[in-house]
Amino acid sequence: MNIVLTTLAAALAVGVPALATAWAQSRIGPAISASMAEKPELSTTAILLVAIPETMVILGFVVAVVILVRAG
Amino acid sequence: MIIAMAKLRILGPRERLEEVLRVLQDLSLIHLSSPEAAPLARVQLTTAQERERRHLASALDDVERALSALSVSEGSASALTSVTRADLAKWVWLASRLRRETERLAARTTALEEERALIMKYQQFFSAFRALLESETLWPNATAYHVLLRGGDTATIPQLRATLSTAIGEEFQLFSQPLPSGETAVLIVVSAQAAGRVERLLAEARVQEIPVPEAYGGKSLTAAIPRMLERLGEIPREREQIRARLRAQGREHGATLRTARAALNDRLRALDALPLTGVTTRAFVLEGWVPTSSRHRLDSGLGAVFGDDVVVSEVSREEWESEQAPVVLSNPRLLRPFETLVGLMPLPRYGSIDPTPFVAVFFPAFFGLMVGDVGYGVVLAALGLLLHARSRSGTTLRNVSEIIGPCALFSIIAGILFGELFGDLGRRWFGMRPLLFDRADALLPFLLLAVAIGVVHVLLGLILGVVSARRHPRQAMGRGISAVMVVLVIVGLLAAVDVLPRAFFTPAVTALLVAFPVLIVLEGLVAPIELLATLGNILSYARIMALGVASVMMAVVANKMVGAMGSVVVGVVFALLFHLVNFAIVMFSPTIHALRLHYVEFFGKFFSPGGVRYQPFGHWTRVPDRSRPASRNSRQAA
Numbered sequence: 001m002n003i004v005l006t007t008l009a010a011a012l013a014v015g016v017p018a019l020a021t022a023w024a025q026s027r028i029g030p031a032i033s034a035s036m037a038e039k040p041e042l043s044t045t046a047i048l049l050v051a052i053p054e055t056m057v058i059l060g061f062v063v064a065v066v067i068l069v070r071a072g
Numbered sequence: 073m074i075i076a077m078a079k080l081r082i083l084g085p086r087e088r089l090e091e092v093l094r095v096l097q098d099l100s101l102i103h104l105s106s107p108e109a110a111p112l113a114r115v116q117l118t119t120a121q122e123r124e125r126r127h128l129a130s131a132l133d134d135v136e137r138a139l140s141a142l143s144v145s146e147g148s149a150s151a152l153t154s155v156t157r158a159d160l161a162k163w164v165w166l167a168s169r170l171r172r173e174t175e176r177l178a179a180r181t182t183a184l185e186e187e188r189a190l191i192m193k194y195q196q197f198f199s200a201f202r203a204l205l206e207s208e209t210l211w212p213n214a215t216a217y218h219v220l221l222r223g224g225d226t227a228t229i230p231q232l233r234a235t236l237s238t239a240i241g242e243e244f245q246l247f248s249q250p251l252p253s254g255e256t257a258v259l260i261v262v263s264a265q266a267a268g269r270v271e272r273l274l275a276e277a278r279v280q281e282i283p284v285p286e287a288y289g290g291k292s293l294t295a296a297i298p299r300m301l302e303r304l305g306e307i308p309r310e311r312e313q314i315r316a317r318l319r320a321q322g323r324e325h326g327a328t329l330r331t332a333r334a335a336l337n338d339r340l341r342a343l344d345a346l347p348l349t350g351v352t353t354r355a356f357v358l359e360g361w362v363p364t365s366s367r368h369r370l371d372s373g374l375g376a377v378f379g380d381d382v383v384v385s386e387v388s389r390e391e392w393e394s395e396q397a398p399v400v401l402s403n404p405r406l407l408r409p410f411e412t413l414v415g416l417m418p419l420p421r422y423g424s425i426d427p428t429p430f431v432a433v434f435f436p437a438f439f440g441l442m443v444g445d446v447g448y449g450v451v452l453a454a455l456g457l458l459l460h461a462r463s464r465s466g467t468t469l470r471n472v473s474e475i476i477g478p479c480a481l482f483s484i485i486a487g488i489l490f491g492e493l494f495g496d497l498g499r500r501w502f503g504m505r506p507l508l509f510d511r512a513d514a515l516l517p518f519l520l521l522a523v524a525i526g527v528v529h530v531l532l533g534l535i536l537g538v539v540s541a542r543r544h545p546r547q548a549m550g551r552g553i554s555a556v557m558v559v560l561v562i563v564g565l566l567a568a569v570d571v572l573p574r575a576f577f578t579p580a581v582t583a584l585l586v587a588f589p590v591l592i593v594l595e596g597l598v599a600p601i602e603l604l605a606t607l608g609n610i611l612s613y614a615r616i617m618a619l620g621v622a623s624v625m626m627a628v629v630a631n632k633m634v635g636a637m638g639s640v641v642v643g644v645v646f647a648l649l650f651h652l653v654n655f656a657i658v659m660f661s662p663t664i665h666a667l668r669l670h671y672v673e674f675f676g677k678f679f680s681p682g683g684v685r686y687q688p689f690g691h692w693t694r695v696p697d698r699s700r701p702a703s704r705n706s707r708q709a710a
Contacts, residue, residue: 044416044671051668058615065515065621 006071010064017060024053074426074683075363075402079392080370081107082358084382089115089356092374092382093345093689097338099373100690102360103398104348112350112357117343125343127164132336134167135329141174142318144326155335163332170325177314184314188307191300193220193282198297200249200257215267217274218282219258221248229258232279239273240266337692345689359387361398361686394423399683407432409474417671419683425540427670427679432478434529434674435666440482441525442619442662444511445627446504447494448655449483456480494651495627511624518617526613527562529669530606531555533677540678550595551677553587558606560584609673615665623662626654 032046080102084092096102106114117125139145197218221228229248236244244262251257262270274281288296288303350357362370367386374382399422401411410432420426443449456476463469491499491506498504509517534555541548560580567577591599630650637643 047416047664047667048671051664052672054665055612055615058618059611061618062519062611062614065519069516 002071006067010067013064013067014057014060017056021053021057024056025050028053073402073429074420074422074424075365075400077361077397077400077422077686078364078367079359079361079387079397080367081385081387082360082374082382083385084356084378086351086354086356088378088381089346089349089351090342092356092358092378093342093349095374095377096358096689097342097345097691099370100688101366101370101373102358102362102689103686104345104358104360104689105396106348107350107357107359112352115346115349115351115356117346121343121346125340128160128336128340128343131160131164131167132333132340134171135163135333135336138167138170138174139326139329139333141178142170142322142326142329144322144329155339159335160339163328163336166325166328167332170321170329173321174318177318181311181314184307184311187303191304194218194297194300195304196251196253196255197257197259197282200251201247201259214261215264215270217260217262217270219260219274219279220251220282221256221258221279228279229256232258232260232277235273235277236260236262236270239269244270334692341689341692360689363400363686395421395682397422397684398686400686401426401428403428403432409471410435412468412471412475413667413670416667417675417679418681419685421680421683423543424680424683425536425678427536427675430532430536430674431670435475435670436478436482438525438616438666438669439479439662440484440486441522441616442665443479443483443623443658444486444490444620445492445494445623445658446484446487446498447492448627448658449480449487451655452476452483452659453480490624492624492627495624495631497627497631500631511620512628515617515621518620519614522613522615522617522620523610525616526610526673527558529613529674530610530677531558533674534558534606537678540680546594550591550599553591553594554599554603554606557584557587557591557603558610560587561607606677609676612673613669615669619662619665623654623658626657627651630654 028049032042032049036042036046082092082096082102136145197220229246233246236246240262243266244260247259247261249257249259260270288299348358350359371384374384399419401414403411403426407429410428413431413435414420414426414428440449443452453476456473456479459469459473459476463473487493489506489508490511491504492511493499493502493504496512511518534551537551538548538555541551560583563572563576564580564584566572567574567580588600591603595602630647633647633650634640634643637646
């Protein structure tokens, strides 16, 4: 039972932020693409804006790793 | 680094102003700015100069359009020693004539394309109803309407049939045929008496009717088709003639147009420099910045032509603000390609820190840690060499190829440390062993390594922040205390988990409690929030570990495909494809995240954007290199 709960916790830790990241990027992507069509010099901002939500899934992944490592 | 600038003031007799500007343009050293000393009047362009400026701008537009239409924008210009008014007039006339001709040829090309598309449409229509249309002569009292319906519009046909029945009874025949393009061809044959009503109906229903153009001989499609097919053979020949004409014009006038572009730009720059001059009734004053190392070249250049007539003096440092001075970055040859990455951000302010040397060290290191594979590193190095061979010096592509070099080197070094060659292939085939740890298993050590790198990088940023705020002691002290508090938090945490001796814990916490109010006094209430954000920034470096693990896992999965597919050949093909996909991801994702770690986590601690680019007043070049002092240009403008 413990293994199931631990695995589920790790999956949720990475899965939920992954969905959140995907949703955020799906909103940012079209918006920044439209802005770049008007102002190509916004490319750096585009990189930053698209990469920022990925922090969520990366930290989620780290939490999942910690959960799995601590559970042995 | 940002090279030191000197602000200069040039004084001379007013009647020699244009001559001085010409020499300054040849020297291409000074970044002009409006003189601030009162009571100086600014030079206003005369009506004749304003008119000249308008004509030159219009001629330049013609030249650019002609160069673009003739596809001869790149290439050398004719050697230019002096430009006379007759030359300018000749170029203006030539540019105007060529622009008109290229526009006419472009319009003709478009018309030919449209004609070809129209004929193709009729050809499809004719093929669909060939038998019917060939019997057109058998129904002389009927009128034919040719209609094209878009793909998926077939539901319209029954509606059209019903509407026609209601309007004109049984005096029509409607045939439809799907076309290979997905559209549906519809032929409506109606009696001549009902033709007017049908035309109104089609117009009201906004159905796209394709009448046979008059150019092909009237109303009968059968009669028009042979002429159309004839034209289909003529059109490519006509288009080739137009291309040949454009090529010939490009060969004949390309060099002259490029020379004209340079000369017109030069003259426009000279006119634009005039309003930046301050004048009294007898004298003129020009002000601007010159790199300190180039000051003597400006002095000797002006001295050689004007002797004591023109005086150059340096404005003391106290009289100007750092924000006003233009910025030019200067880094050693090895680090220079990384200016491209820094250049994606706004230019740093004069007097602040140029982050290029730090980016040159940390960017390849982060990239290497995330890729961490000897095999991918070697492929990347080969890609970098290929790009280097295919690119020209000074271009962005060449800079990218030179950034790829250190990235590949760090990837190979990290690959040796982690014992990876195309994932676990090195271990299985060559007995490679990790020198540091195995990234696929040692997740926690890799995470600690990533966060430790984050601590070093963020602390370096905070220290650079203290250095860049050296002229503002309060701000510098606040940033310094933030850095110390970050160190104290880390020491306290390490002592709490017994990595450091427990004895460190109490002093670290006590020091934190003392530093906290001092930080609030110096930086305000927002400082504790910024401190927390800094700790969050450090945790953000965990992405190095996350992407590194993802990369190695993908490579391991690719290798496992060889044994999982039944057939070895199929397995190898799938494994190669998977490695290719992984390589593409490995190129893209670590680049984005390494950049983000620099732009957000690192630059946020010290970077001061808002610098003005150094643009020396000089002769026009095709790709102006505005980031460094221009070399002497020997061309003389009129």
